[in-house]
Each structure stands twice: as C-alpha cells, then as structure tokens.
Amino acid sequence: MTTELLARVTCTECPIRHRAVCAHCSGDELDVLEQLKTYKTFKAGDPILWRGDKLTYVGSLVYGVATLSKTLEDGRTQMVGLLLPSDFIGRTGRTEIDFDVVAVTDVTLCCFQIKPFEALIASTPHVAQRLVEMALDELDVAREWMLLLGRKTAREKIATFIHMLVQRQHMGGTETSNQALVLPLTQEQVANYLGLTLETVSRQLGAMKKQSILRFSDRRHFEVSDLPALQLATGDDSDGGILV
Amino acid sequence: MTTELLARVTCTECPIRHRAVCAHCSGDELDVLEQLKTYKTFKAGDPILWRGDKLTYVGSLVYGVATLSKTLEDGRTQMVGLLLPSDFIGRTGRTEIDFDVVAVTDVTLCCFQIKPFEALIASTPHVAQRLVEMALDELDVAREWMLLLGRKTAREKIATFIHMLVQRQHMGGTETSNQALVLPLTQEQVANYLGLTLETVSRQLGAMKKQSILRFSDRRHFEVSDLPALQLATGDDSDGGILV
DNA sequence: CAGTCGTTTTGATACAGATCAAGTCATGAG
DNA sequence: CTCATGACTTGATCTGTATCAAAACGACTG
Numbered sequence A, B: 001m002t003t004e005l006l007a008r009v010t011c012t013e014c015p016i017r018h019r020a021v022c023a024h025c026s027g028d029e030l031d032v033l034e035q036l037k038t039y040k041t042f043k044a045g046d047p048i049l050w051r052g053d054k055l056t057y058v059g060s061l062v063y064g065v066a067t068l069s070k071t072l073e074d075g076r077t078q079m080v081g082l083l084l085p086s087d088f089i090g091r092t093g094r095t096e097i098d099f100d101v102v103a104v105t106d107v108t109l110c111c112f113q114i115k116p117f118e119a120l121i122a123s124t125p126h127v128a129q130r131l132v133e134m135a136l137d138e139l140d141v142a143r144e145w146m147l148l149l150g151r152k153t154a155r156e157k158i159a160t161f162i163h164m165l166v167q168r169q170h171m172g173g174t175e176t177s178n179q180a181l182v183l184p185l186t187q188e189q190v191a192n193y194l195g196l197t198l199e200t201v202s203r204q205l206g207a208m209k210k211q212s213i214l215r216f217s218d219r220r221h222f223e224v225s226d227l228p229a230l231q232l233a234t235g236d237d238s239d240g241g242i243l244v
Numbered sequence C: 001c002a003g004t005c006g007t008t009t010t011g012a013t014a015c016a017g018a019t020c021a022a023g024t025c026a027t028g029a030g
Numbered sequence D: 001c002t003c004a005t006g007a008c009t010t011g012a013t014c015t016g017t018a019t020c021a022a023a024a025c026g027a028c029t030g
Helices: A002-006 A027-036 A114-123 A125-151 A154-169 A187-194 A198-210 A227-233 B002-006 B027-036 B114-123 B125-151 B154-169 B187-194 B198-210 B227-233
Strands: A038-042 A047-049 A057-063 A066-071 A077-083 A100-103 A107-113 A180-182 A214-218 A221-224 B038-042 B047-049 B057-063 B066-071 B077-083 B100-103 B107-113 B180-182 B214-218 B221-224
Touching: A027 A107, A027 A114, A038 A057, A057 A114, A066 A187, A066 B125, A077 A125, A077 A187, A077 B125, A107 A114, A114 A125, A125 A154, A125 B066, A125 B077, A125 B125, A154 A180, A154 A187, A154 A198, A154 A227, A187 A198, A198 A214, B027 B107, B027 B114, B038 B057, B057 B114, B066 B187, B077 B125, B077 B187, B107 B114, B114 B125, B125 B154, B154 B180, B154 B187, B154 B198, B154 B227, B187 B198, B198 B214
Parallel strands: none
Antiparallel strands: A038 A107, A047 A100, A057 A107, A066 A077, A066 A100, A180 A221, A214 A221, B038 B107, B047 B100, B057 B107, B066 B077, B066 B100, B180 B221, B214 B221
C-alpha cells in the first residue's frame, strides 16, 4: 500500500476512473482533469477536514477509508457517512462544511482546488451531471440510514451495517456468500455509525458469531457464513429490489 | 386556501419564485418553464407518490405540507423529510423512488413531465445548478437529522424539531420570539419524524408547556415564549452559526 | 520478554423511553 | 344534541440499551 500511496497515476489507469466524478468524462476531458489534479495523502487517524474549516479544495477518495462525523458539545458523536474509494469529499457553492472528515486508514485523495473546480463544472457538463447523481445517491443512502437510526433495533442495525459492507465490497463480484470481507472500523466507530454504544456492538457481533452468521479470522477480517440469515436480520424487505 | 389551490399563477408572481428550482432563472428561462408547467393538487391525506411507483413527473411544492417516509415490513415508519413550499419532489436519473410522499395538508404542486424536464436541465444550466444546490442542502439537513436520530434525547429531539419550525417558518421575518407558529403535523407524525412514540412526544411537549417554553393556543397553533431556553434544550452549539 | 496502550469482551445495574391500558378532549356528522 | 371517531393525555409497567466497572486480549515498544 505504501507504494500506491505516493504513486501518481494517470487518469486512464486510475482505479476509480469509472465510478468517481470523472466517470462520464471523455478522453479530452480527462486531459483537463489531469492538469488540475494533485494527490494528497493522509495517515490513518489524520483529520482531513475539520468542522468550520475554510474549504479550499475538493477531491475524490482513491485509496483507503474515511469517515464523516458530527459531534455534540458534550462529546456524543454520530457518523453521517462512510467514505470508500470513488466517494467525493467537499461541496461546491459553500465554503465551509459542518462535519469532520477523518482518515480511518491511510488515505489518498485526488484533489482539485475549489476555484478551478467550480470553473470546470461550469464548462464540463459531464462532471456537473455526475456530481448531481452522486449527491442524490448520497441522499438516498442518508435517508436509508435515518430509517436505521430512528427505527431499527441494535441487532437490525448491526446486520444492516454488515450487509452494506458486503454489497459495497464485492460489487460486481460473484454472488456466492462466504467471501472475505474487511471491517474497516473499530467497534467504537461502528457504534458511532449506528447510534449505539461500543458494548452493544460487541455483544451483538458476539451473538452473530455464536449463531454462526459471521466468522471472524481476526479482528479485522471476516466472512458471512449465513447470508440469508443476515439479510433476514436486517429487518428490510426480503428482496433488495430484485424481483423474483 | 381553496381559491389558491386552483388558481394558475404566472411564474413571476409565484410565491416560491426565488427559492425553488427556478430561483436562478432569467425572464426568458421562466417563459420556457411557463410553457412546460402544470399544476396538480392533492387533498390532505392523499398519497402523492408511492414507493416503487414509476416516476413520471417531478415538481415543486407551492402550497401546503408533505412528508417523505420509509416503512419497514412490520409497520415501523420513519419520516425522512418534511416538504414545505419551494421544496422539490422527485429526482432525475432514476425512474423509481424508495419512499412514500404524502400530502399532510392540501397541497399544490408545480409539475413537469420528467422527460422534458431532463431536457430542460441539459439546456438550462441555471436550473441544473440550482438543483445541485438544493440536493446538497437536503443532504446537509439529512445529516443533521442523523445526528438527532442517533444521539439526541427525546427532549433534545422535540426542542430541535420546534426550533427548526421556527427557523423555517419565519425566514427573513423579525428575530423577536413570541411569534405565531403552525404545527403542521399530528403528534404521531412528529413521533415518526423524530424516531419516538406518540406518547413520548405528548409528554415532552407537555413538559415544555409546563416550563412555559411553549404556549399553545390550540392543537395546531403555538408560540415560543422562551426561545433561549428552547435553543438550550436542543443540545446544539449555542449559536446557530451566527457569530456574536 | 515485560510493559503499555488501545481494543474487545463480559457482567451487574440503572434508566429513558417503549409498551400497554384507560381515559379525556375535540370536531364533525347525522 | 348525541354520537362517533381521531387526536391527545396520563398512569403503570416493562425492557432494550446505556452506563459503570473490570478483566482479557493483542499488537507494538524499548
């Protein structure tokens, strides 16, 4: 990973080429991006943006995992987003953000200064269009999470979270279960994502291990040994939109 | 209100002219919208869009109040959005929505067929740009609500909700407290918005009446008699972004 | 390899808010 | 005016999850 961290990649070879803001861009448009982009790297634990910071750049997450979170005065915190490769950080039309962005693992960002980027949007409809798509997708995700936070039980929350990891991690892969998965967060971070305490997360994960729904090889790596049971435990409709 | 419901208004006289998708449009552009738009009305309680419906039109809410909500199989429901005048319903780039939109009061929508509207976006950057702004604003709101749902106490939830009503209802008005406000939802609907039960909503509102933070003239109309106390009870930072 | 720090597990207890169960209060219909 | 229905209130009890506390487990450090 350390080599990846520093290597400058050309857009055409970029691992997030087809999912990031640049997804709809033609070769010509990529050339423009190529000129503007710079890479920034962050170590695990580093803050990427702090609440109230002046927003000087925006960018796409290329490698690693980062979190968005909001914190109350007394320290209670709620994660409001989990950023995986191809996700976008920052927004146009505003110069401040009202949450913290933190690198959870080592992170590489493909960045653009905000001014030139805004000019780019005005001149490159493909980027603007993709940005809307991504914003609306995020909105859908946020609303799904509102349902989770407001109405699901601890068990359903954990199951939904794991199920989301499955879907996001082996996109396009084979649909067989028993696939190696990474848990990119500590249990405390999972708790902050799900509106729970870390003790409850531990107990619920423990229960799912005992029921052999999950099998952990170490703290960070596991597989789903009973996907149907997991899906059932999410509390959602049986079919995830795929009609029988 | 019934007269308003059916009256066709020209864009230049439209009450949401400066806040809706059309906010940035020039006179010429409004002329185009004028050709495309049609009004639709709904009675209180009517469904506007149902989950899984084919999305054939999009539109702006002109008069009234509507809710977005998601429901689990066993009936637990969570409101994921409260639509007030100028808010936008529908999205581009997808033909289905995964939540229900319901009219809470009588509602008038300014609608566009989705096909011509998508063409419009492509040709009218002012609309596209406004749409992005609105999507990102909604995303901010959704994330604020995630913090509320995941981490706030019942009392903080109620206080935050009322405080939001204050802000959205007398936008641009004088900053004095003691202003007549409308509670557009039943307590059961408030409960679904806040991830609580209706009994808890009743008790917390009762407590705030007893502490003379709120004063109700009838079920639906009230005023905030102690705004600082309300703000304190939200659990948020003291200043709502306005520096002293 | 002993020591330390962050993470996870486990147990006992407390409590906020849910649930269950009657009421009471409005409003509108006949 | 009476009845019916939906909205709200109030009280008693239950329970899921938080809280408090301690120990066990790893991974890294010197």
